[in-house]
Amino acid sequence: MRIAVTTPTGNVGRHVVATLIRAGIRPRLLLRAPDRLACDIREEVDAVRVDQYDADAVVAATAGVDALFWVDPTTGSEDPLADYARATESVVRAVTENGIGRVVFQSSVGAEKRHGAGEIDGLAHTETALDDTGVDVVHLRCGYFFTNLELQLDALRAGVLEVILPLDQPMAWVAPRDIAEVAATRLLSLAWSGRCVQAVHGPADLTWRQVAEILTAATGRRIDVRRIDDDAMRARLRQAGMTDGLVEAVLGMSTGLREDFVPEQRRTIHTTTPTTLTAWAHDHLRHRILDAADATDDATGESAAAGEHASGR
Template identity: 85%
Template sequence: MQIAVTTPTGNVGRHVVAGLVRAGVRPRVLLRDPDRLAPGIKDEVDAVQVDQYDADAVAAATEDVSALFWVDPTTGSEDPLADYARATRSVVRAVTRNRISRVVFLSSVGAEKRHGAGEIDGLAHTETALDGIGVDVTHLRCGYFFTNLELQLDALRAGTLQVVLPLDQPMAWVAPRDIAEVAVARLLSPAWSGRCVQAVHGPTDLTWEQVAGILTAATGRRIDVQRITDDAMRAQLRQAGMTDGLVEAVLGMSTGLREDFVPEQRRTVRTTTPTTLAAWAYDRLRHQITDAS
């Protein structure tokens, strides 16, 4: 089986690559800059330099591939949904031209809404496009990544997180490594076919108030969480350098799931993964916050 992996240096992709290598697979990895691969992994993979927005290049890079782990690349443009559409065209062309038999797609909780969830709408578009070509596909509907907290290190060091969601609203939080383990299992397992949705919910749903308490205990530094208005968050995102279109897309991922949203898949033993936020924060976040003091 020849397996291709996109975004192999990303939060999830790098763990997918490592998991496949441990399973005895030599994956083909697609990325813009092969020099970004970790030194220890370079000799274990076949690296292909490719822009995921270039449909012809992606199709050429996935020739003879039988299974594909696809992640829509991150975008910083004024029209992120247009970028998602370009990436979708690439994966559809690659799968149809090369007759790739199965795809594992990194989606998100909220994609089931199809519209009204900001940047997640781009993932929903990829889901429906893959569904439309009849390939065996698993959509991984993932919760909120622990690693998103690393985008707010300055705020964490200052002791305050600001969010637009209700502080007592629970949501799924998940470790990217756990997502990768599910992805690898799906890529290697012959036991499924057709269209599948596999939610990846982490070990438990957490409110932002609970998250603040967990981070305080893990880092030894008091961290409070504060709810702010949508406009205040817009101002913060613009100050961070985001375009207006990207600001609305990022904000929409929260506001679109704020009112009466219920995930299509409820939490079960199948959707629950083991790594806790407390363990991850102690291992990954604690030193990033305290060493900068």
């Protein structure tokens, strides 16, 4: 079986690659910077330098492929949905021109709305475009990634997370490694066909209040969460360097899913995955918060000691 993988160094893709290698597959990896691959991985894969927005390059890189794991690349432009459309053109051309029979597409909870969910609308467009090709396709409707918390390390170290969703609104939280397990299983399995939608909801729906409690317990440091209004979040995103178009697209992923939204796929054994936020936070987040906090405490202590010594003189 010849399998191609996009974003193979990402939070999900790197685990997909490792799983396929363990299964005896030599995957073809499409990525902009092959030198980012670990040395031991390079010996087990065929890496191709590709920009996923370059449809001709994607078609050439996927020639002879039986199955494809496709992730729309991240975008930082003023018009994110236009970038999603360009990426969609690439995968559609690759599937149709190379006769790729099976695609596993990393989508998101909320794509079922089709419109009104910010950047997620771009994923919805890819879903419908792949459906129109008639290829056997699985759309993985993933919940909120645990790893998104790594984008807020400074806030976590300060002890306060700011969000625009209601603090008691539950939503699916999932470990990227669990998404990869589902993706790899689907890529390797021949037991399905047609159009499939499989949600990946993680082990439990969590509110932001519960998340704060879990992170407090995992790190041993008090972490609170507070709700801010949309304009305050806009200001923070602009301060982070986002364009106005990207700000609205990112904001829309929350505002589009906070008013009576219910995922199309309910929680079942098929959509529930095992890794808990507690376990993930202890393994992946705890040391990143505590090490930085300890370093800050040490620096503060050294400054205080120096000040006392200077006063003594």
